[in-house]
Amino acid sequence: MKSDTCAACDYKLDADRISVKIGGKTVEVCCEACATKVREAYAANVGKQGKSSDAARVGGN
Numbered sequence: 001m002k003s004d005t006c007a008a009c010d011y012k013l014d015a016d017r018i019s020v021k022i023g024g025k026t027v028e029v030c031c032e033a034c035a036t037k038v039r040e041a042y043a044a045n046v047g048k049q050g051k052s053s054d055a056a057r058v059g060g061n
């Protein structure tokens with residue numbers, strides 16, 4: 001499956017795309033801010049599944 005849009009915001013990807021490896025698969029995003037977004041979304045999902053208690057505490061401040 002070919003993906004030509006950002007995994008976070010659906011912006012069309014160009015040569016500046018960034019590959020982010022999360023949970024054993026690679027997704028492509030348009031910028032560093034979106035890379036952070038998909039990483040945080042993945043961490044939140046892992047926390048919900050109870051596989052990592054540390055991830056669930058991220059952002060607790």
Ligand SMILES: [Zn+2]
Binds near residue numbers: 008029
């Ligand atoms: Zn994006």
